[in-house]
Every structure is written in C-alpha cells, then in structure tokens.
Amino acid sequence: MxxxxxxxxxxxxxxxxxxxxxxxxxxxxxxxxxxxxxxxxxxxxxxxxxxxxxxxxxxxxxxxxxxxxxxxxxxxxxxxxxxxxxxxxxxxxxxxxxxxxxxxxxxxxxxxxxxxxxxxxxxxxxxxxxxxxxxxxxxxxxxxxxxxxxxxxxxxxxxxxxxxxxxxxxxxxxxxxPTVREEDGLAMSSRNAYLSKEQRAAAGTLPRAMQAAIAAMKSGVAAAGALKELEDTLLTSGFESIDYAELRDADTIELANEASENTRLFLAARIGGTRLIDNMPAALNV
The missing domain is CATH 3.40.50.620 (HUPs)
Incomplete structure (x- = not known):
C-alpha cells in the first residue's frame, strides 16, 4: 500500500x-x-x-x-x-x-x-x-x-x-x-469521539426516538405531532437543541408534510457542542 x-x-x-x-x-x-x-x-x-x-x-x-x-x-x-x-x-x-x-x-x-x-x-x-x-x-x-x-x-x-x-x-x-451503527443504534461518526461518557449515553436516544416517530407515523399519527414528540424526547434526554427534524423526499430532498412511499426522516441535533446527524427511511411500505 x-x-x-x-x-x-x-x-x-x-x-x-x-x-x-x-x-x-x-x-x-x-x-x-x-x-x-x-x-x-x-x-x-x-x-x-x-x-x-x-x-x-x-x-x-x-x-x-x-x-x-x-x-x-x-x-x-x-x-x-x-x-x-x-x-x-x-x-x-x-x-x-x-x-x-x-x-x-x-x-x-x-x-x-x-x-x-x-x-x-x-x-x-x-x-x-x-x-x-x-x-x-x-x-x-x-x-x-x-x-x-x-x-x-x-x-x-x-x-x-x-x-x-x-x-x-x-x-x-x-x-x-447503508449506515453502520453502534450497538445502541447511534450512527457511527468520527465526531462521536467528541462526546463525554454521559453525552454518549444520552446520544443513544437519538436513533430510538427517530424509530418511534416513524412507527407513530405508520400507525396514523400526523407527521407534525410525531416530529414534535421526537424533538421533545431529545430535549428532555440531554440534547441542547434540534437543528432540524423533517420529512423529505429521498431523491429530491424536497420537504414533505406527510410520510409517503419515498420519504426519509432527517435529523440534526446538538449535544455538548457536538452536532449529530442521522436519517432513516420513513416510507409507508418499509
């Protein structure tokens, strides 16, 4: 090499x-x-x-x-x-x-x-x-x-x-x-090394909250309500702020108001000064 x-x-x-x-x-x-x-x-x-x-x-x-x-x-x-x-x-x-x-x-x-x-x-x-x-x-x-x-x-x-x-x-x-994840579901990232032990433990909430929001939308909960619950969960789990929690078309990245056949849930949130991003398919048939 x-x-x-x-x-x-x-x-x-x-x-x-x-x-x-x-x-x-x-x-x-x-x-x-x-x-x-x-x-x-x-x-x-x-x-x-x-x-x-x-x-x-x-x-x-x-x-x-x-x-x-x-x-x-x-x-x-x-x-x-x-x-x-x-x-x-x-x-x-x-x-x-x-x-x-x-x-x-x-x-x-x-x-x-x-x-x-x-x-x-x-x-x-x-x-x-x-x-x-x-x-x-x-x-x-x-x-x-x-x-x-x-x-x-x-x-x-x-x-x-x-x-x-x-x-x-x-x-x-x-x-x-496809995204490679830690055992608790957090997406692997070089920036994860910035997290303290306590912040890293709290960061595991992020993928779980995203999965819960997607499950809620699939069960019929309106996207706005599911996304609000997602943000509230993160803010009460140690995250300082949410840059965005949005549904977007997977190909065009255009904003979507509801989950459909080709949407993804995109999230960026900050914890301890570190900005973590993730996305997951939120298509209704997945």
Missing part, C-alpha cells in the same frame, strides 16, 4: 493500477476512520480490483466557527486500518496540493443542496461538491462509495456527477452504503 501526497505521483500510481483493464474504486474520507468507513472500503473491494482511499480534511466544507482545527487527524492509525483491508493506495494531500495558490473555482449544486444541512451550514455543500469533483478528476475511478448517513451529501454528489457528465467514462457508479 502506498501513501501518496503529490498529484503527479497519484496519477502515475493510478495508471499503473489500471494496467490490463483493472477497475479502480474510490472511497473519499476525511480520516479518523471507524467501522463505517471500513464497510465502505469492503464494498469497494467487492466491486473493483483496486481501492484508493482519500484522506483529506477539506477546509472548504467547514464554515466559520466549525471544527476544522479540532477535527481528528490520525494518518498513521488510519493507514494501519487500511493496510489490513488490502487498500492499494491512500491519497493524503496537503490543502495546498488540492487548492494551490490562486485557486478560484467552485462547484455549486442547486436543489438537493437546499434545506437541512444546506441551510444550517451555508457553503458546506459547495465545498463538498468541489472537493469530490476534484477527487473524481484526480483519481479517475470506475466507481465511488459513500455512506448513507450523509444522505443529502450523497444526493448532491449524484446530482453533480450526472450534471457534469462525471458518470462516464471515469465514474460509472456513485454507490451509497
């Missing part, structure tokens, strides 16, 4: 891996890897001959006052995990390698980037779309894998890939992989 920090070396390495028609899968990450990331790597290995994992804490997707400086960086530990998963290469560039002096281009995806985290984190999805577009052009993979925990992000990347014709010839599939 190689760890690559310069674009020229990356392209030479990828060209070598591709020799003979081998397929290459990309797993973009910001490091601080956990079982959720490794699940993406395993899915990628099942779909391709070689896996390239990018580890890059992308500054353009962090807003003012967010945790860019505090975001965990542990390349040595991440490398050991990826080597055990038979990854072919790690792409770990410095910020100036990705955004050289004079950089002036931005990718913005309308529609699916509106609402939810798009409203709460202005500019976030521009940063995501820009860096993923660059990663696709840098690695030129045949397929790429992303976690469904960041469902809106996945929708943004799929829309960008279609609109900019990135799906062929270099990226023929943007795959979503």
């Amino acid at each position: 190689q760890t690559i920090t310069k674009l020229k070396m990356l392209r030479n390495t990828v060209d070598g891996l591709r020799a003979g028609g081998a397929r290459i899968a990309l797993v973009p990450t910001m490091g601080a890897l956990h079982e959720g990331h490794l699940t993406l790597v395993r899915a990628a290995r099942a779909a391709a001959d070689h896996v390239v994992v990018s580890i890059f804490v992308n500054p353009t997707q962090f807003g003012e006052g967010e945790d860019l400086d505090a975001y965990p960086r542990q390349l040595a530990a991440d490398s050991a995990l990826l080597e055990a998963e038979d990854v072919s290469a790690i792409w770990a560039p410095a910020p100036e390698e990705v955004y050289p002096q004079g950089y002036a281009t931005n990718v913005s995806v309308a529609g699916v980037s509106s609402g939810l985290c798009g409203d709460d984190r202005p500019g976030h999805f521009d940063g995501v779309a820009t860096v993923v577009c660059k990663l696709f052009n840098q690695v030129r993979p045949d397929c790429a894998f992303f976690g469904e925990k960041d469902w809106q992000q996945l929708a943004v990347i799929r829309r960008m890939s279609r609109d900019l014709d990135l799906t062929l010839p270099h990226v023929d599939a943007v795959h979503g992989v």
Whole structure:
C-alpha cells in the first residue's frame, strides 16, 4: 500500500493500477476512520480490483466557527486500518496540493443542496461538491462509495456527477452504503469521539426516538405531532437543541408534510457542542 501526497505521483500510481483493464474504486474520507468507513472500503473491494482511499480534511466544507482545527487527524492509525483491508493506495494531500495558490473555482449544486444541512451550514455543500469533483478528476475511478448517513451529501454528489457528465467514462457508479451503527443504534461518526461518557449515553436516544416517530407515523399519527414528540424526547434526554427534524423526499430532498412511499426522516441535533446527524427511511411500505 502506498501513501501518496503529490498529484503527479497519484496519477502515475493510478495508471499503473489500471494496467490490463483493472477497475479502480474510490472511497473519499476525511480520516479518523471507524467501522463505517471500513464497510465502505469492503464494498469497494467487492466491486473493483483496486481501492484508493482519500484522506483529506477539506477546509472548504467547514464554515466559520466549525471544527476544522479540532477535527481528528490520525494518518498513521488510519493507514494501519487500511493496510489490513488490502487498500492499494491512500491519497493524503496537503490543502495546498488540492487548492494551490490562486485557486478560484467552485462547484455549486442547486436543489438537493437546499434545506437541512444546506441551510444550517451555508457553503458546506459547495465545498463538498468541489472537493469530490476534484477527487473524481484526480483519481479517475470506475466507481465511488459513500455512506448513507450523509444522505443529502450523497444526493448532491449524484446530482453533480450526472450534471457534469462525471458518470462516464471515469465514474460509472456513485454507490451509497447503508449506515453502520453502534450497538445502541447511534450512527457511527468520527465526531462521536467528541462526546463525554454521559453525552454518549444520552446520544443513544437519538436513533430510538427517530424509530418511534416513524412507527407513530405508520400507525396514523400526523407527521407534525410525531416530529414534535421526537424533538421533545431529545430535549428532555440531554440534547441542547434540534437543528432540524423533517420529512423529505429521498431523491429530491424536497420537504414533505406527510410520510409517503419515498420519504426519509432527517435529523440534526446538538449535544455538548457536538452536532449529530442521522436519517432513516420513513416510507409507508418499509
């Protein structure tokens, strides 16, 4: 396994891996890897001959006052995990390698980037779309894998890939992989490490409250009432605030007033200064 920090070396390495028609899968990450990331790597290995994992804490997707400086960086530990998963290469560039002096281009995806985290984190999805577009052009993979925990992000990347014709010839599939959860149901996230022992125990309320809200809607409770009960449960369980608890169309991310055949429940809540996000299918037939 190689760890690559310069674009020229990356392209030479990828060209070598591709020799003979081998397929290459990309797993973009910001490091601080956990079982959720490794699940993406395993899915990628099942779909391709070689896996390239990018580890890059992308500054353009962090807003003012967010945790860019505090975001965990542990390349040595991440490398050991990826080597055990038979990854072919790690792409770990410095910020100036990705955004050289004079950089002036931005990718913005309308529609699916509106609402939810798009409203709460202005500019976030521009940063995501820009860096993923660059990663696709840098690695030129045949397929790429992303976690469904960041469902809106996945929708943004799929829309960008279609609109900019990135799906062929270099990226023929943007795959979503189901959310990996802890034993108590909390979605795995690098930010879970920020939680104290007490906060972590309280955080387990989040997926249970979401499941209860979905069950209530399926039993005939109006969405507004189920969502209000969800918010009240979290606020009495140790969460300081709720950024959003909403039903949205799974494909367009448009707001939905009631659960239907293609809706998901989206939630973002803060506990101890840490912002946790999650989403679950709320389709009536699921």
